[in-house]
Amino acid sequence: MQLLDGKKTSEDIKQEIAAEVQQMKINGEKVPHLAAVIVGTNGASLTYVGSKVRSCEQIGFESTLVSLPETITETELLSKIKELNEDGDLDGYIVQLPLPKHIDEQKILMAIDPDKDVDGFHPANFGKMALDMETFLPATPYGIMELLERYKVETAGKHTVVIGRSHIVGRPMSILMSRKGYPGDSTVTLTHSRTKNIEEFTKNADIIITALGVPNYLKADMVKEGVVVIDVGITRVEDASHPKGYVITGDVDFDEVSKKASFITPVPGGVGPMTIAMLLKNTLLARKLRSAKN
Numbered sequence: 001m002q003l004l005d006g007k008k009t010s011e012d013i014k015q016e017i018a019a020e021v022q023q024m025k026i027n028g029e030k031v032p033h034l035a036a037v038i039v040g041t042n043g044a045s046l047t048y049v050g051s052k053v054r055s056c057e058q059i060g061f062e063s064t065l066v067s068l069p070e071t072i073t074e075t076e077l078l079s080k081i082k083e084l085n086e087d088g089d090l091d092g093y094i095v096q097l098p099l100p101k102h103i104d105e106q107k108i109l110m111a112i113d114p115d116k117d118v119d120g121f122h123p124a125n126f127g128k129m130a131l132d133m134e135t136f137l138p139a140t141p142y143g144i145m146e147l148l149e150r151y152k153v154e155t156a157g158k159h160t161v162v163i164g165r166s167h168i169v170g171r172p173m174s175i176l177m178s179r180k181g182y183p184g185d186s187t188v189t190l191t192h193s194r195t196k197n198i199e200e201f202t203k204n205a206d207i208i209i210t211a212l213g214v215p216n217y218l219k220a221d222m223v224k225e226g227v228v229v230i231d232v233g234i235t236r237v238e239d240a241s242h243p244k245g246y247v248i249t250g251d252v253d254f255d256e257v258s259k260k261a262s263f264i265t266p267v268p269g270g271v272g273p274m275t276i277a278m279l280l281k282n283t284l285l286a287r288k289l290r291s292a293k294n
């Protein structure tokens, strides 16, 4: 069994980006500038946004945190988005999801300038991804593709089973794994909450990508020997015996499944850190595309 170490790989990627930023500075060029919009104060959201800001500092990006109250109206948020779209210094930004219930998420995502949409959530970018055009790939699926590539995991002709059809992970993942070329060329089954006898799919899978958010869902008797397992689930489970009061738990029963797996991602330290690294990579791309335009 080989661990797909997202923590280490994300550090490698950040170092590669940092070296490019160093060169940009030497050339007297503008460095990439990323902003994150966060509405309200969800604990997990704050953790994620916090590590994004730290990563920016670490690699020499400029970063801006736009912190807005839970009570902000949709109209007010839309005018903030307009401001960010028009900000000539800003290369890319994300609006942290989920948004409060009184705000129409789709409406907000549609308002983001596709050229600054480093999450790759805008329909224009999602469409480009599906059509194999250069664009910002959604950071989590992009991070998974990068892990498979850097560990030279074979994907061509393999049966990949994706669990979960969310717009930000499962759906784009199924598209990317079926694309032509490496990593890709996979035969993909996209399973979800209405799938019947899901074990019939997982037991026959060469690669399983779970993005459910149900702790310890995937058990050893649901997989075959030699399977590659990518665990996208990151759930905080209360645990009073831990200093933080919770433990981070994935969708996979790691202790048992890892005995059968050829490759497996840990949680934490797997897909999560990769998501952040790929967001930074997208921001670097946004900067390059913008400088090529001007």
Ligand SMILES: Nc1nc(=O)c2c([nH]1)NC[C@@H]1CN(c3ccc(C(=O)N[C@@H](CCC(=O)O)C(=O)O)cc3)C=[N+]21
Pocket: 044, 045, 047, 048, 051, 094, 095, 096, 097, 098, 119, 139, 140, 234, 248, 267, 268, 269, 270, 271, 272, 273, 274, 275, 276
């Ligand atoms: N517009 C938008 N884009 C996102 O990409 C986005 C979002 N909204 N909303 C929330 C989810 C969640 N997400 C995570 C990223 C990294 C870790 C991460 O690095 N996790 C660490 C553990 C961190 C901890 O201690 O909680 C790990 O897995 O090792 C977790 C979660 C990005 N998301």
